[in-house]
Amino acid sequence: MALDSKSDGEKLNFKVIGTRPLRPDGIDKVTGRARFGADMSAPGMLVGLVLRSPHAHARIKSIDTSAAEALTGVHAVVTRADFGAVENEATADVLDNCMAGDKALYDGHAVAAVAATSGKIAKQALKLIEIDYEPLPHVTDVDAAMQPDAPSLHDGRANETVPEGMSPNVMARHEFGHGDIEAGLAQADRVLERTYRTEATHQGYIEPHACLASMGPDGQADLWCCTQGHYMVRNTCAEILGIEQGQLRVTASEIGGGFGGKTTVFLEPVALKLAQKSGRPVKMVMSRAEVLRATGPTASSSIDVRIGMTKDGRITAGFAELRYQGGAYPGSPVDMGSMSAFAPYDLENVKTVGWDVVTNRPKQAAYRAPGAPMAAFAVESAIDELAKGFGLDPLEVRLKNAAREGTRASYGPTYPAIGLEATLRKAKDHPHWSAPLGPNQGRGVACGFWFNFGGDTCVSLNITPDGTVTLSEGNPDIGGSRASMSMMAAEELGIPYDKVRTVIADTGSLGQNEVTDGSRVTFAVGLATIEAARAAKREMCKRAAMVWGIDEEAVVWEDGAAKPAGPNAGDHEPMSLAEIAAIASNTGGPIAGHFEVNAEGAGVSFATHMVDTEVDPDTGAVKILRYTVFQDAGKAVHPSYVEGQFQGGAVQGIGWALNEEYIYGEDGILQNPGFLDYRIPVASDLPMIDTVILEIPNPGHPYGVRGVGETSIVPPLAAVANAVSEAAGVRMTALPMSPPRVLAAIQSENG
Amino acid sequence: MVQVKVFGSLTSATDGRSEVNIDASTLRELLDGLAEQYPAIKPQLERGISVAIDGKVYNDSWFTPIHEDSEVVLLARLKGG
Numbered sequence: 001m002a003l004d005s006k007s008d009g010e011k012l013n014f015k016v017i018g019t020r021p022l023r024p025d026g027i028d029k030v031t032g033r034a035r036f037g038a039d040m041s042a043p044g045m046l047v048g049l050v051l052r053s054p055h056a057h058a059r060i061k062s063i064d065t066s067a068a069e070a071l072t073g074v075h076a077v078v079t080r081a082d083f084g085a086v087e088n089e090a091t092a093d094v095l096d097n098c099m100a101g102d103k104a105l106y107d108g109h110a111v112a113a114v115a116a117t118s119g120k121i122a123k124q125a126l127k128l129i130e131i132d133y134e135p136l137p138h139v140t141d142v143d144a145a146m147q148p149d150a151p152s153l154h155d156g157r158a159n160e161t162v163p164e165g166m167s168p169n170v171m172a173r174h175e176f177g178h179g180d181i182e183a184g185l186a187q188a189d190r191v192l193e194r195t196y197r198t199e200a201t202h203q204g205y206i207e208p209h210a211c212l213a214s215m216g217p218d219g220q221a222d223l224w225c226c227t228q229g230h231y232m233v234r235n236t237c238a239e240i241l242g243i244e245q246g247q248l249r250v251t252a253s254e255i256g257g258g259f260g261g262k263t264t265v266f267l268e269p270v271a272l273k274l275a276q277k278s279g280r281p282v283k284m285v286m287s288r289a290e291v292l293r294a295t296g297p298t299a300s301s302s303i304d305v306r307i308g309m310t311k312d313g314r315i316t317a318g319f320a321e322l323r324y325q326g327g328a329y330p331g332s333p334v335d336m337g338s339m340s341a342f343a344p345y346d347l348e349n350v351k352t353v354g355w356d357v358v359t360n361r362p363k364q365a366a367y368r369a370p371g372a373p374m375a376a377f378a379v380e381s382a383i384d385e386l387a388k389g390f391g392l393d394p395l396e397v398r399l400k401n402a403a404r405e406g407t408r409a410s411y412g413p414t415y416p417a418i419g420l421e422a423t424l425r426k427a428k429d430h431p432h433w434s435a436p437l438g439p440n441q442g443r444g445v446a447c448g449f450w451f452n453f454g455g456d457t458c459v460s461l462n463i464t465p466d467g468t469v470t471l472s473e474g475n476p477d478i479g480g481s482r483a484s485m486s487m488m489a490a491e492e493l494g495i496p497y498d499k500v501r502t503v504i505a506d507t508g509s510l511g512q513n514e515v516t517d518g519s520r521v522t523f524a525v526g527l528a529t530i531e532a533a534r535a536a537k538r539e540m541c542k543r544a545a546m547v548w549g550i551d552e553e554a555v556v557w558e559d560g561a562a563k564p565a566g567p568n569a570g571d572h573e574p575m576s577l578a579e580i581a582a583i584a585s586n587t588g589g590p591i592a593g594h595f596e597v598n599a600e601g602a603g604v605s606f607a608t609h610m611v612d613t614e615v616d617p618d619t620g621a622v623k624i625l626r627y628t629v630f631q632d633a634g635k636a637v638h639p640s641y642v643e644g645q646f647q648g649g650a651v652q653g654i655g656w657a658l659n660e661e662y663i664y665g666e667d668g669i670l671q672n673p674g675f676l677d678y679r680i681p682v683a684s685d686l687p688m689i690d691t692v693i694l695e696i697p698n699p700g701h702p703y704g705v706r707g708v709g710e711t712s713i714v715p716p717l718a719a720v721a722n723a724v725s726e727a728a729g730v731r732m733t734a735l736p737m738s739p740p741r742v743l744a745a746i747q748s749e750n751g
Numbered sequence: 752m753v754q755v756k757v758f759g760s761l762t763s764a765t766d767g768r769s770e771v772n773i774d775a776s777t778l779r780e781l782l783d784g785l786a787e788q789y790p791a792i793k794p795q796l797e798r799g800i801s802v803a804i805d806g807k808v809y810n811d812s813w814f815t816p817i818h819e820d821s822e823v824v825l826l827a828r829l830k831g832g
Contacts, residue, residue, distance in 0.1 A: 043790025160794055161760045174827060175759030180770075203832075260832020335827035351759070366832035412756050412824035413803035451808065453829050600815070601807035700807070710832060 013139075016491040020640045024482050024501070025254070035252040037210030037226030042281035044692045045212070046075055046115040047619070049269070049284070051120040051129055052294060053104030053560045056360040056668025057151065060104060060131060066141050067128035073121035075278035079112045082273055084242055093329040095240045097363045098269050104133070105153060105328035106360045108293025109671045114280045115274040115524035123280030138360040138668040142325035143302050145169040145359045152698065153328055153358045171330035174338045175393030176411050177351030181306075184261035184317025184349030188308025192386050196378040197734040198717065200300040200325075201663035203367050204652070207256025208291045211361025214270035214281040222246045223274060223538070226255045228262040228476055229593060235508045241268040241276070248457045251506040252476040259478075259652065260366030264513050266295050266484025273601045278353070292673040296365020297662055299324035299332040303378040309386040313397040317349035318342045322375060325357045326364035333371025334365075336451075340714075341375035341451035342410035344606060345401045345419055350410045359500075360668050366517060368649060369450040369710035373656065373717050377735065378717030380446035381421055385731055394445055395428050398608075402447075419632030419696045420447065422608035426692050427608045432628045441625065442726025448607045452707040454524035455514030460505070461489060461532040463540070463591040467578025469493065472505040473525050479709050480641035481521045485529045486730050487637055492558030493531035495577055513597055519707025522637060523698070530702045535547040536593030544575045600683055602697045605704050606630035607717035609650060613723040620743030622658055622724055628690040633699035634706025646712045647689040653716025655681045657724075661736050753781065753817050756824040764791035778802060779813035781823065799828030 028034035064079040080099045086092040100109045112129050116122040137151035144150055144355060145167060152168040161173040167517045185191050211225035222241065227233050230250040255262065258343065267284045274282040286295070302323045308316040320341050326332025352375075387397040402424060405417045427433060427445065460472045471489050475481060486500040493500075514520060537557040544562035545552035550586035553561050554569035561574035584591050612625040628647040636642040661677045663671040672678045697704025717735060725731045728742055730749035757765050759800045763764050765771050766789075773788065775781035781802065785795050801808050803824040810829065817823060 138765065160764070160791070173760050177759060262832065333830055336830055348828075353759075366830060368832045370832045372829050411826060412758060413806050413820055413826075416806040417806075451829050451831075453810065453831055455810070511785060516829075518829065520831065598810075598812050600812050602805075692752045 003550035008720065012065065012167045014491060015636050016487045016497050016699045017635065018422070018639065020638060021487070023480065023601065024486065025281065025477065027251065029233065036207050036256050037253045040224040040253060041213040041283065042214055044214060044251060045118060045281045046278060046284050047122045048109045048113055048115045048271055048484055049119070050098050050290070051112040051126045052290070053100065053107060054320065055104055055135050056107050056131055056140070058104045058711050059134040059136060059137040060102060061134055062101060062132045063112060063533065065112065066132040069123040071121065071125050071128060073117040074114055074125045075280055076115040076274045077112065077125070077272065077274045078277060078447055079725025082277065083240065085238055089240065091236060093270065093363070094236060094277065098266060106362050108290070108362060108577060110270070110294065112663055115271045115278050115280070122695055138192055139169070140324050140359050140664045140668055142300055142357050142359065145357050145496050146323060146326060147354065153360065157549045159332060170355055171358055174335045174354040174358040175352070176338050178408065178481040179317070179319045179347070179349030181319045181351050184307065185308040187310070187316040189311040190360030190389065191306060191308045192382050193306045194382055194733055195305045196305065196381060198301045198374045198377060199735060200297040200655045201660040202292055202297040202678065203259035203261035204655070205259060205261060208286040208288060209266055209295060210285040211268050211271050212281060212283045213268065213275040215272060215275045217279065217475040219247050221241060222680065222716065223248065223250045223255055223268060223272060225250065225268055226253045226259040226262065227459045227518060227560040228255070228478060230476065231474060231507055231513050232263065232515045233265055233268055236429060236573060237272055238263050240331040241272055248482045249506055249508045252504055253700050254462040254476050255476050257478070259368050260370060260517060263298055263366050263517050264296065267370070268719065287723065288675060289291060289673040292678060293670050294362050294364055296327070298367035298370065299364050301325045301374040302711065305378045305382045307382045307386060309390070310392050312399050313387060313392045315347055315383070318347050318379065318750065320352045320375065320378060320739060322352060322354040323357060324354070328358055330356055330358060333366070336371035339373035340372040340449050344403055344447040346407040346411065347410060348405045361662070368652065368713040370713045372450055373653060375531060376448050376714045377717035377721060381721050381733065382446070384722040389555065395424060395433065399424050409487055418604060418606060419694055421695060422694050423608040423630040426630045426694060427610055429627060430692065432610050432626060436631045440506050440617060440727055441612060441613050442723045443610065444609050444719045444722030445608060446718035446722060448609070448711055448716040450519065450605050450711040450714055451524065452520065452602040452605050454520050454602045456512045456598050457524045457528045458508060458511035458513055458596045459528045459532050459594070460705055461527060461529065461536050461593040463536055463577065463581045463584070465581055465584065467581040469495065469500040471500060471502040472510060473502060474505055474510040475516040475521050475525055476504055478516055479521065479645060480638055481525060482598065483641065484522050484637040488526050488529045489533050492530050494558065519709040523602050523701055523705050523707045526637065526705055527701055528595040528597055530543065531595035534593065534595040535595065536591060537595065539591050540577065540580045543591070544589050547575065550574045564742060574627055601700050603634070603700055605632060605706055605711040606709045609719040611719045611722065611723045613689060613727050613742060614725060615727040616743060618748055620739035620741070620746065622737060622742060624654060626687055628692065629712060630692045630694065631708065631711060632694040632696050633708050634701065635695055636693050636703040637705060639693060642693055642708055643691045645708045650716050651681055651686060652712045654686065654720055657717045657720035657737060659736050659738055661722045753819060753821055753823050755781065757827055761792065761795060761825060765789045770779065771789055775817055777813060777817060778815040781817060801826040801829045
């Protein structure tokens with residue numbers, strides 16, 4: 001449904017929107033009352049554990065579970081043989097990732113699971129499962145996997161876009177762009193060609209995956225789990241287990257971070273199968289090592305860029321060939337990387353080619369703006385190098401080439417009004433840009449783009465008899481949606497924020513809701529909340545009209561009360577929401593508002609990041625000195641949460657740029673499956689991340705809201721690389737820029 | 752008749768054309784028309800596709816209106832995290 005018609009511009013003087021009320025989940029989280037995935041329990045509950053492959057690639061010749069099944073206290077053992085066939089190819093891959101079929105495809109791939117009365121017995125049982133593996137050659141590097149003679153994971157799965165003769169690990173080819181690259185490059189004063197590499201990084205959520213499954217002999221099942229989308233969990237598990245969606249009720253727990261990594265299932269179908277087989281509830285909780293070995297990191301990448309620029313800073317052509325490995329199954333986000341690589345720029349000649357490649361690594365999962373940060377790292381690094389090579393101001397060069405309203409985007413469509421130029425001008429005028437730098441220090445800037453989307457959304461807003469309001473939404477709150485939904489409902493109803501409580505309903509209580517992803521929730525669920533509140537207001541006006549004996553059209557809603565529309569409607573005292581609620585039983589029954597929509601047409605989003613770094617020339621260690629984010633939020637409903645999204649994206653990007661990486665040994669085994677060796681940034685590594693929120697209203701939302709959750713992770717890889725390159729005096733083209741890598745680059749540059 | 756821009760890797764399914772004309776006034780008619788005129792495009796349609804109509808991106812809403820002068824651009828199916 002197109003949403004332009006809902007853009008009413010009525011609310012210009014907000015009373016609640018734009019304020020910073022206390023977050024509704026704050027006390028629960030700091031006191032330990034909040035119930036995360038691992039906090040659920042049920043009478044008679046068993047403990048479920050997974051046996052994982054110790055090989056990077058191996059044929060599973062046989063599995064003998066008899067000794068494990070005979071162990072006292074073991075109630076169920078499952079292998080792939082317990083699951084039926086799944087027709088849909090993408091879902092079949094999800095099942096294969098949850099429980100291996102004929103082959104174990106990566107170190108940590110699930111091959112069997114047990115449910116027992118205690119964790120100790122379950123661990124003992126895992127040791128009793130005998131698996132006869134035939135180890136196979138493996139490949140974990142994207143460029144190696146593309147060689148024609150590389151070990152093959154799957155034969156015959158390349159789609160129709162892949163030319164003949166390529167490695168069977170190449171699953172798909174994507175191409176976007178317009179114009180004539182060679183003609184454009186010929187107009188340039190300099191053509192820069194570089195290859196950039198990024199390593200796989202994990203979303204790094206603090207809460208490991210956890211769930212509790214229960215299934216009765218009548219087939220009715222319940223599942224509690226930490227997820228970004230419990231409707232997705234319901235639908236996927238129902239498809240895998242061959243049960244009806246209506247028979248499976250899924251309740252989302254409080255969630256300790258997701259960042260895209262909890263947009264699929266890993267344990268849930270296994271827990272349900274164990275529960276079905278044992279007849280008892282089964283709880284499963286991953287260890288940190290399991291999270292890192294077997295849940296989706298993002299893709300690693302290898303990207304060739306060719307960009308031509310005139311000496312006055314105009315880009316004449318941009319080309320990128322992107323190679324992403326997405327683990328053992330098709331579906332790396334190289335298509336998104338290919339579409340977004342040059343999206344911030346107005347280019348006459350632009351082309352990207354993306355290759356989706358499989359390797360013996362865990363199946364990648366979405367990670368905030370999936371695919372875009374690596375592409376931006378390559379393109380923004382090249383633009384920076386060209387600009388500095390001509391002695392030009394890198395912000396001015398970006399302004400000279402910035403996409404604006406009317407620009408044909410590199411991925412095809414013509415942009416409506418967009419906010420990139422505004423973020424660049426804010427950055428240029430900011431004191432950070434002109435602050436002095438010391439020795440061994442450098443400053444970097446980079447731009448980023450993300451699409452954003454909406455999707456299926458269903459909310460229900462109920463007026464209680466005492467005049468408070470409960471709002472049920474179907475999206476787990478990972479970024480403050482309970483606060484922002486309560487604020488939008490309060491704004492629309494004209495009541496205080498603390499009179500609205502928003503809850504995350506289970507799958508039995510609302511219609512289908514898309515996953516909490518795509519920066520969609522504040523936009524789409526917010527839109528639905530406003531419309532549900534408007535429906536409730538219409539009903540309350542109708543009830544007041546009944547009491548006053550006038551036409552409902554003669555009643556308006558203002559400042560939290562129904563009022564006569566004008567003198568002709570009669571002289572009636574306003575009736576507040578609470579007064580109307582108190583007599584609801586007398587005027588027709590409970591009052592509620594609902595709204596259901598596929599909220600399409602969400603607007604795109606841009607950001608500019610600026611960072612100062614200091615490099616220790618003796619060790620290669622990098623310190624982040626100062627960081628400022630400039631991003632368009634459309635309208636910041638709760639500015640503290642918006643700032644948090646900006647800061648969180650920047651910090652995750654800093655980790656990706658400086659330290660985080662999946663390190664595989666020659667044997668294809670992950671070497672660093674723990675937070676000691678896989679190092680995410682912590683508070684002591686970072687300065688305060690400053691934020692500048694721009695508010696350019698999104699015409700597709702009643703209050704002008706634009707999604708902000710993902711764009712902020714797109715620029716930091718390049719911004720940090722540009723700053724480190726300046727500080728170190730050598731161009732860094734591979735991430736992470738860990739101390740050994742930076743030191744080696746400095747030493748190589750200095751001969 | 753609306754003019755539809757086709758991205759590079761999909762042009763092998765449209766006889767090499769980066770722009771095709773489809774008789775459609777809604778998104779559903781557009782998708783049906785593409786599949787009928789260019790059957791080789793069906794695998795991509797089945798995997799999923801997004802369509803930008805006058806600068807806004809749509810995934811599923813069949814009855815989104817498309818006007819003769821609308822800018823219509825096929826995109827890879829959007830993903831998010």
